[in-house]
Amino acid sequence: MITSIFNKSKSINFIIVFFIAFLAFIIAKKSVANEAVSFGFIVKQIGVLFIIYASILLLNFILSKNSLTKKNNYEMLLFSLFLLFITQTTSYTNVIVSNFFVLLGLRRIISLQSQKNVKKKLFDASSWIAIAALFYFWSFLFFALILIALILYADNNIRHWIIPFLGVLTVFAISVSASILLYDNYFELIDTSFQISYDFTNYNSTKYLVAITLLLSFGVWSSIFYLKNIKKKKKVSRASFKIIIIAAIIAFLIVIHVPTKNGSEFLFLFAPLAIIITNYIEVIQEKWFKEVFFSILIITPFILLLL
Template sequence: MLTSFFGKSKPINFVIFGAVIFLGYVFGALVLVEKALTFSQLAIDFFFILWSVYAIMLLDFIVRKNNLTYKNTYTVLLFTCFLVTLPVIFLDRNILFANVFLLMAFRRLVSLSSEKNIEKKILDASLWITVAALFYFWSILFFILLFFAIIQKPDTNHRYFIIPFIGFVAILMLATSFHLLIDDSFAWLTQWIKPISFDFSTYNTMSIIIPAAIMATFLIWSLPFRLLKIASLSKKEKPNAILLLVTLVVCGFIALFSPIKTGAELFFVLAPLSVIVANYIENIQEARFKEGLLWLVVIVPIALLFI
């Protein structure tokens, strides 16, 4: 039932995803907030619900536009369910902002396989990465992915390696000017760089360790299939398939370098993880096994509400 329903991209699917985000935010995140809700707070919460919905729509656009999977909504289903299993993500607004800006950068990176507007795409990606880093410093590691995407191009030009620095400096100058006007100080630069923490004590809670374990299981199960499939891909498809794997690794380090481990940092790996798992699921020949995996993804966030 789920395989046939989400096996096609239909508007009703995104209405359902939006409703799931809303319910996950209300019953998962708001119960963690101890402060009384005011009208202004509700308005902010509504904005971040819309922001989260925008994230899933942006991810779907990237996947469809670049043929990262077949024409289905498995990726968005996985992304939505994984997100709702970790409602603590909704409470970390900086991570929510950073992830969407990184998705915008990733959109430009995967489109580098086309030969159109290469310089513009590289500049756009560098701008979005730097904006993301303003909210979450270690998003700056995404520049590794940008340079990797440039190196992958067969006709790489030395100008391409200069453009990212221009984008970075441009945003940095704007941010510095803003803080000079508001705070009359350069102090934000010393506060911007965050230390790395390896304190994973927060992961001892059931509400975080169970979703993390399930995501890790899906990754371990589907990653070998993805690696083996790369060899059979066409010359045109192979660069983005490799780029996706590198994205997963980079996003893993972005999450690992989080200065405070709350579980929200796992949001960084959800997008590449969802694409890889969706690619595995859509290639499963056994219908009952495929259906069972999708039901597992759907049931887990519901079950975690009662833990």
């Protein structure tokens, strides 16, 4: 019953998804309730919410354009539910903006499977990820995804291997120039917070423990079937499915290594995790199990709001 609602792309699905994302956003704003509400503050919050919505739509576009899932809206619903699982992911503007640019980069990386306009796509992908790193340093780890994509697509053109570095260098040069002009400082616009921390005490709460445990357990379980089913995909699209699982691993490494663990770092994991779990839901044969599996993901975040 529940799965049938999102089994096909419908306008009502977008309304539900946007409402859940908005709910997560509003709940997260409780922590800034004491801030002075001004016109600038309201405009900024509307802008951040718009970027969250744009990220959801971009995720949907990536999947529909590259046939990474069937024609449904499961991935959008899962992404919005993940936001509700860990509402802190909607609280930090720099992470939200960074994740949006990472998705733009991911879109270009996956589109390499067509083998058309490869140079432009590589430059775009590296540029988007470099821009993402300007807002959140650790998102630069996704640059490795470009090089891995070249390996998966068996690209032996040496020029193609150089282009991603040129894209990063271009963004770096523009950032340094802008920093000098605006702030009389070379690296004012560049996030140089290269620090590592393995202190997970911030996750030591019931909400975090339940949310993280459920997301990781469902993610790992779905990944097992996801990897098995890659062999059944068309040969031309297998690399794209592998890129998604690698993106999830990179996002997990970000969660592990970031110095400030405030919950926002999980945002990078949501898109690949939504794709992986969506693929698993699509192959579940037992209708009752599919309903239970999906229902747990839907009901749990609302229960956590009461804790």
